[in-house]
Amino acid sequence: MSAPSQNAGFLKQATITAVFIAVLWGVDQLLQIGLNPYYVRVVVNCGIAAILALSLNLINGCAGQFSLGHAGFMAVGAYVSATLTTVYPAGEFFQSPLGVGVAITIGGIVAALAGYLVGLPSLRLKGDYLAIVTLGFSEMIRVCFLNIPAVGGARGMNGIPVHSSFFWVYLWAALAWVFFWRLLRSGRGRAILALRDDETAAEAMGVEVSHFKVVSFSLSSAFAGIAGGLFAHYQGFIDPQSFDFSRSVLVVIMVVLGGMGSLSGAVLGAVVVTVLPESLRVFESYRLIIFPLVLILMMLLRPKGILGHREIWEFFPRRAK
Amino acid sequence: MLRLEGIEAGYGRCAVLRGLNLEVGKGETVALVGANGAGKTTVLRTISALIRPRAGRVLFDGKDISHLKPHEIVCRGLSHVPERRGIFANLTVYENLVVGGYTQRLTSKDFEEVYTLFPVLRERAKQSAGTLSGGEQQMLAISRALLSRPKLLLLDEPSLGLAPLVTKKIFETIQRISSQGTTVLLVEQNAHAALKISQRAYVLEVGEVRFAGSSKELQANDEIRRAYLGE
Numbered sequence: 001m002s003a004p005s006q007n008a009g010f011l012k013q014a015t016i017t018a019v020f021i022a023v024l025w026g027v028d029q030l031l032q033i034g035l036n037p038y039y040v041r042v043v044v045n046c047g048i049a050a051i052l053a054l055s056l057n058l059i060n061g062c063a064g065q066f067s068l069g070h071a072g073f074m075a076v077g078a079y080v081s082a083t084l085t086t087v088y089p090a091g092e093f094f095q096s097p098l099g100v101g102v103a104i105t106i107g108g109i110v111a112a113l114a115g116y117l118v119g120l121p122s123l124r125l126k127g128d129y130l131a132i133v134t135l136g137f138s139e140m141i142r143v144c145f146l147n148i149p150a151v152g153g154a155r156g157m158n159g160i161p162v163h164s165s166f167f168w169v170y171l172w173a174a175l176a177w178v179f180f181w182r183l184l185r186s187g188r189g190r191a192i193l194a195l196r197d198d199e200t201a202a203e204a205m206g207v208e209v210s211h212f213k214v215v216s217f218s219l220s221s222a223f224a225g226i227a228g229g230l231f232a233h234y235q236g237f238i239d240p241q242s243f244d245f246s247r248s249v250l251v252v253i254m255v256v257l258g259g260m261g262s263l264s265g266a267v268l269g270a271v272v273v274t275v276l277p278e279s280l281r282v283f284e285s286y287r288l289i290i291f292p293l294v295l296i297l298m299m300l301l302r303p304k305g306i307l308g309h310r311e312i313w314e315f316f317p318r319r320a321k
Numbered sequence: 322m323l324r325l326e327g328i329e330a331g332y333g334r335c336a337v338l339r340g341l342n343l344e345v346g347k348g349e350t351v352a353l354v355g356a357n358g359a360g361k362t363t364v365l366r367t368i369s370a371l372i373r374p375r376a377g378r379v380l381f382d383g384k385d386i387s388h389l390k391p392h393e394i395v396c397r398g399l400s401h402v403p404e405r406r407g408i409f410a411n412l413t414v415y416e417n418l419v420v421g422g423y424t425q426r427l428t429s430k431d432f433e434e435v436y437t438l439f440p441v442l443r444e445r446a447k448q449s450a451g452t453l454s455g456g457e458q459q460m461l462a463i464s465r466a467l468l469s470r471p472k473l474l475l476l477d478e479p480s481l482g483l484a485p486l487v488t489k490k491i492f493e494t495i496q497r498i499s500s501q502g503t504t505v506l507l508v509e510q511n512a513h514a515a516l517k518i519s520q521r522a523y524v525l526e527v528g529e530v531r532f533a534g535s536s537k538e539l540q541a542n543d544e545i546r547r548a549y550l551g552e
Binding site: 188189191193197198200201202204205207208209309 | 403
């Protein structure tokens with residue numbers, strides 16, 4: 001590849017990124033004046049859910065490990081970042097929008113470390129057994145926060161500076177998308193995919209199985225932690241109940257419903273699982289019956305998830321080039 | 322090139338190999354035949370460190386490799402085509418090959434080589450590997466192993482579940498691979514075919530070497546013909 005074409009490629013990418021950020025910011029401004037705050041909230045929650053689903057998709061969908069503890073990593077990110085910005089303010093800095101961004105990033109890094117710790121038992125465990133360990137781990141994390149008075153215990157944390165918005169959530173979501181997209185199309189990504197199909201064969205091909213399991217756990221947890229941080233700084237309030245077992249299950253549902261291993265499927269699943277309960281509010285308490293019913297119907301009609309292993313654009317015939 | 326000295330291995334409390342000695346010289350094709358449960362597959366799994374031996378040593382190029390991890394062994398130039406092929410069913414044929422060359426820096430020339438060996442793989446490159454027929458999957462498994470540029474290729478039952486004609490094609494290709502300088506250790510139920518393309522052979526029986534010798538000798542030996550070749 002010659003240098004000028006590389007430069008042109010870089011320029012093109014930089015332009016696309018700049019335009020994307022400008023559009024995001026514009027939409028953000030429009031939403032603030034134009035749209036009912038309730039709808040804005042649903043849209044932002046979709047974005048947070050999409051980050052969670054994209055990250056869990058790496059473990060459950062691509063590496064073929066069954067994790068049921070995503071809420072735990074989300075909690076780590078949320079509590080670490082919120083502690084930085086609220087309980088233990090390191091000067092004014094962490095109160096500013098930029099500081100909140102830094103705090104959320106730190107939350108993601110700490111969550112990655114937690115993911116590394118959970119990734120270790122995954123070397124020996126498979127399927128249901130791994131699911132139980134991850135579930136236990138996330139409950140442990142939740143109970144820890146429940147019993148630390150400094151972070152509010154059962155009352156939760158109040159007064160977290162609200163600095164994440166549509167703009168920041170979707171910027172992170174886009175970053176997560178690009179990250180996982182590039183990862184899965186790299187040699188390392190294919191090695192992770194190979195794990196899912198046949199671990200022994202992957203090992204015999206020279207793929208370092210244990211390394212990749214732990215790495216995918218850490219990467220996935222990092223983004224779960226970031227989603228947690230965004231969540232905390234959007235709601236302005238967190239308590240241990242926000243990160244209980246049912247949230248982990250919801251994320252698993254998003255991934256399974258959308259289609260295991262498909263990025264667009266994960267996003268679609270996140271949107272469906274977030275919007276559907278909201279749109280059913282007219283049925284009042286019946287929605288608690290209708291929502292699972294819809295999920296069961298969807299799984300019966302499309303047992304491999306809405307998109308299966310494929311990406312959404314693979315369903316449309318490609319235009320001739 | 323490869324030497325197994327007094328290998329004892331098994332699964333859990335069940336011992337499969339009981340003090341096995343075996344040698345493969347450079348450039349040779351060596352067949353490993355024997356009844357079900359004799360320990361043929363276990364030998365290969367021990368060599369590529371998918372299971373750890375309880376006693377004994379595995380020497381490759383004169384160095385002890387029995388303490389290495391599986392991926393390190395692949396880097397040393399030892400590639401294993403597992404039993405039942407173990408292809409990655411949800412990846413495309415091309416992606417399977419990429420994972421095969423995971424330890425190497427592949428160029429399009431490497432892909433050309435395997436496509437010349439098995440032209441059908443070129444046609445199916447973008448198809449997901451689970452949709453291939455059994456024979457094509459075996460071709461893919463062999464090609465995938467070749468892309469790690471092995472000095473020694475371990476083949477576990479390449480003829481498993483294949484039609485006689487396809488088996489013949491696979492065996493011809495194995496001969497061709499060996500003639501291009503790759504050493505081959507071949508595990509087979511189909512003893513006739515295996516003896517035909519190998520120079521030497523070992524007959525395993527409950528975890529021990531029962532007979533060893535040149536393939537011609539074994540083919541001529543009446544006792545072996547009755548016991549293992551079904552005559």
